[in-house]
Amino acid sequence: MEHSIDDVHIPNPEFDPTDPHGLGHGHHGHHIITARTLMTVLLILLFFTVLTVALSRAEVWIQNTFDVVLPQWLNIIIAMSIATVKAVLVGAYFMGLRFDKALNSIIMLICIAAVICFLFFTSIDLGNRGAVSPLRATVLSPGGTGYGLDRTYDGISTAASPRPSTSGLPIAEFRRKERLAELAMEEAHEHGRTEPTEADVAAGEAEFWRIYYQDYVDKGKHPHRHEHDEHNYFAKLHFAHHDADGIEPVSRISLENVAESSPNYSKRLTGLTPGLFGDGSDHDAHGDTHNKSPNDNHDAAPADTAETDPDH
Amino acid sequence: MATIDANKPDLPAAGAKSHPLYWKNRGFAHHFRNADEQFDACKLGMWLFLTTEVLLFAGIFCAYAIFRMLYPDAWAAGSHHLDWRFGGLNTIVLLFSSWTVASGVRAAQMGNNAALIRNLVITLICAGLFVFIKLYFEYIPKLSAGKAPGTFFSYPYAHDPHEPLWWSVYYIGTGIHALHVLIGAGLLSWVLVRAIRYEAYGPTEYTMVETSALYWHLVDLVWIFLFPLLYLIH
């Protein structure tokens, strides 16, 4: 009784004892897909790939050229529908589901049903936190509180990016401030100073925003995409939309207008008052809110911004 | 051990190579009733395994969807940092490799070992190309610009405070996918080696080719969704 692990039961051409009636002989059940079909499917897949890219570029082009901002869901639905068609093609022909036993397709369908349950119920919760009390959906500090970032993990080399203690700042905000300080310092060094003066800071800031928009323009993504800029969190905190040449920032948006200028942020951040804790005019009840916000020491703190009453 | 006994009647030797892995020398495990049943079982097992892969990626898609819903601006901003040309190129590379693998299975079914080898080699080249594009044109420039996940994020010109999250989802999603590309390439290399050395696959014995191909197609499927989500939707 050898314990051979490999597949070694050799069917006897004359008589197969396991299949005395010859029912299982041969592989006549296995469908061989023709080369022509495979090639056709490949071409269709490539066509759809080009199509989805083209439609996506077209959207950007329409926005940049005609200033028509198409709704986001359109983009998503088109791209996802095309992807689904491609996936079905791959599954049906390349993976052979169309010619295979139904069981395999059923398994895939059950699996997809599970995925849909997962996505659907999770998004129901996270998308409806503020349904009854807007307060529940309120994020204290967009980008995070910075808590726990300074908890180092000794076993791992963090030399590539030493984990900063951000003093309660979101990491993106922290990096921005770091860069601003660097630029100010560079300005100072240029003028032979060791400590940046106020002028250096201002010059550094101007340089920062120049790079900021330059980066924007260089990428060829944007210059005239208003919708995008409207949602640009950092830009709108300090500068209005670029002027005609698309590079130089011209004016600051005052903090009070931030919430109004950004539908998405205002929705989340000003959800504080109405609903649960008053009738919406009761701002004073929340006057102390920003005391708890870990980043209220920073003028650009969004939570602070949004909670601040205009007449504050 | 109960099941897989050696049971070696004299082989029909005509023209057959002597190695036990040569496809005409292959039988089936003792606990199956016939080779077809074993083939079906293996394929069913592979499909079940593929469902687990789909659900694994479902976690990443779920994180993507949730944060997209919560922080649409960050996702739009993040998407703008990606270049659709590289993503599109990689999509084409993967689709093409899917076709070669499917053709490889067909070659095995037809008993055309040379075509099988040819197709597998092309597929492996495509896998290498995919990973190369990913690393050289995408990961490395982005990482060196500071567009990194989580605390490694050091790009100062972010457009949204949640952009580090976008990069986390981007790197985890594409990274785990790239890992699957490598695993799939490993499987196909094994098939390739056996095809070259033993002519191990033919019309009655191509289970390994078929299941590895299924895995490879799944990798393709995941990318078919990752590509528009990451590169095209903004």
Add this chain to the structure above:
Amino acid sequence: MSTADRTHEPDHDHHDEGSYLTPKYGAMGTVWDWMTTVDHKKIGVMYLFAVLFMFFLGGVAALAVRLELLEPVRVAADGAITGQLFAPAGAESINTGNQIYNRLFTLHGAIMVFMFIVPSVPASLGNFFLPLMLGAKDVAFPRLNLFSWYIYVSGSIFGILSIVLGGVDTGWTFYTPYSTTTDADHWRVLLMVLAAFVLGFSSILTGLNFIVTTHKLRAPGMGWFDMPLFIWAIYATSIIQVLATPVIGITLLLLIFERLFKVGIFDPGLGGDPVLYQHFFWFYSHPVVYVMILPGMGIISELLSVHSRKQIFGYRAIAFSSLGIAAVSFIVWGHHMFTAMGELASAIFSALTFLVAIPTAIKVFNWITTLYKGSIAINTPMLYALSFLFLFSIGGLTGLPLGALATDLHLHDSYFVVAHFHYVMMGGTVIAFIGGIHHWWPKMFGRMYNEKAGMLGCVLVFIGFNLTFMTQFFLGTQGMPRRYASYVDEFQFLHTLSTYGSWLILAGFLVHLFNFIHSLVAGPKAPPNPWGGLTLEWETESPPIEHNFHHEVLVQHGPYDFDTVVPPHCDERDFPLPPQDQPPASH
């Protein structure tokens, strides 16, 4: 059951084979043989001992936890700390003791869930009996089976390593952001998360193997509704394992990234969302609750039917309710998070949660009706089956106030929850598991155990269990939060009772332990079919031969046709058939 003797298949008969337990290669050879075996029976036995060892480890932690809770920690008038057991000598604060306590309950939870209860029934009894009950020679992928055993072993080693290095204090649920920030200077938490991650693969591969086996390797003549209900339960379990476990895979992977690289997806410090982690976690961990209980339900179906020599009542209802539970399990996970979710999601999940009650209730009704007009033997497996019905009913019914939103907001994360899931997990799964081990012990090892000792152990466990956990329902409703190293004085009386109960449980399990050891060493030889069972595993010898059956089996009757079939290897005088004047109702 009879077999078709296929005389034209000489190479398929195994007349001269010995038992799978018979050593053939000398001492070292036998060890090597077991380590490399692809025989599902040997793998099942190895799993059995491994999970029982894990049960022992987790049980020790549980006893220690209960011991600490014997008294509340008090700061006496003179400033001394009393009632704290775990603080090392010289510790000045409550802190040290709490740290040890927190590690112990995490240890208890993580071991019991990931290393004991999830693999317990499917991997041990399932591995051993699924192919036997199907009349197959092995599972579909024997090498994969061995592979998943080694994955299980390596996962457990990671877990134990983490404990040896000092343990983790995250709780078995690893909720972020606590789990990503605690013990920041050490690898322990990572090791434990990695252990759970790796163990998930073992679970997936086992489930995958069982599904394919059930589909492809049923004996000729065995249709889907001729399968024993244990197989149905294992099949439903496997579906959940395959579909749910990958999600914990990605969850734990993200958690590992979170700790190593601080990617921030679950970390509010970086803008991520900790509740998203809970969704990810419970999308796996709620279905996995049914991975734990469904096989137990399968065992109970076998036990009740065989030991009351009675057709199971409503076979199809039980079979379909297993699948129904598996399906519903994927849409109710939110009830673990009513205090964390939005109102809409809470309402939807609460409504869906009550769906679970329906298939569960159907099962209980059917089981109890099975006893009607039976021939009920009161022996250890049957006592365990009856205990299961008692305890599981309580566990299920106490789920009602936890599913209803208003009451859950009070009971969530209290001792009520602790008691509830112990009634389901321990009163359900563990009780069924121990009952199943007794039921199949003669088949697995070819030896009988001592019936009186078995019954004594069962009674001790039953009483001890109720003393331990019944009190915790009251603690919970009165306001005792879970995972507390110390508590306010109000709760002392009930806590003390609970701790006494845990000692009774220990006594019961010790009785079983000695009974099993005695049986292995000096138990009387078991006949092939001591209980008169009709499922295929009783067809072969005790213990089974290497190839399971002497002949290829051909199924000719249902698994529970006690009215019409004399069980194999049994005498009609011992297992009489009822008068056949009326046609038996068939399903």
Add this chain to the structure above:
Amino acid sequence: MTMPPAAPTSTVPEAVAAFPADAVAPVRTLPFDGEGLQGLFFRTNGTTDAAVWTDGLFMLTFWFSMFFFVLLMGLMVYWCIIYRRRPGVPAPVSPAHNSKLEIFWTVVPSSSMLVFFFLGFWGYMDKVVPAGGALELSITGQTWDWTVEYPDGTQSAQMTTLGGRDNVKIHALPENTDIALRMVSTDVIHSFWIPDYRMKTDVFPNRYTGYGFTTPKLGPEDDHPEGRYRDQWVFCAEYCGDLHSEMAAIIRVVPQADYEIWLENQGSSGDPVIDGQRVFQSRCATCHSVDGSNNIGPSWKDLYGSERSFNKAPPQIADDNYIRESILNPGIKIVQGYQNQMTPFQGVIKDEEISNIIAYMKSISVHVEQPAEGEAGEDAPGETETGAGEEG
């Protein structure tokens, strides 16, 4: 024991006396005054509408469950006895299924499930939506302490030792008043549970949650030697680390007039040392001691002005800046022998509070020349829970 700066007058009940009214009561339990079975379950009967609803729903499910449980177990035991196995006697043939019966026992429980769901949902909405115009408390969960801030910014400085724990903060609330909670955590997830109101909600970092309840009306049964009040436990119900089980507080429901006096008494005393001691008691005493014993964090005794050595930073004298930094951003320098466990207080604590803490630390350090023998210098350090215990 130091006399409190704003000494309670005779008109103020002792129960709501100003800081530090920490009479040591080593073993003292809250009342067990519920009635019947419901009392056994809940200790005290629900006092508010939401709690009464919850109790009612619970008892409804209890009796529903009891009915089915007794029915099923009764049948089980009865059949086990009458159908026990007799050797040689076969089990009679009986039907293997009965569709009508099975449909019946599927449909009936299912429909009752619907009732439970709606009752539960109704009571739930009652709890999560606070009444309009409620008194709003702002609650910060922090490892391992609750900070409760009243609308005027006041925080409780009243401590007691109760049920075996030190530093249990007492938060007075007026009777028969609607309360709304707005909660946030600074570090990990906590859960604010008041068993007497049968309500809890998780407290998250970086996100607000909240709920509402109504305080009960006090009656003669709430009369104590020190005044009329009712104590209610607050527990943390979401596991949050080492001292999770110590993260308790007391809500003391008092008459409206007493509440106002109490609130008054929690304000500043004018003396930074005393105020610093209050901040210590309310925010720091969970992890730090002032008697020299080591806790989760270093003791404050003789800390100020001493040389500190750190895990990964050069040693330094503990001066004002160091202390400020250690409060706001404790992860930067970790004292040797300790772990990085403290939550950053950045944005949580006010500058004034930090100054008071520094003043208090100076007053209990030998490295600082104390002003004079007597009043503040000597007595303040002894003013701890254990010191009080010795005197009491």
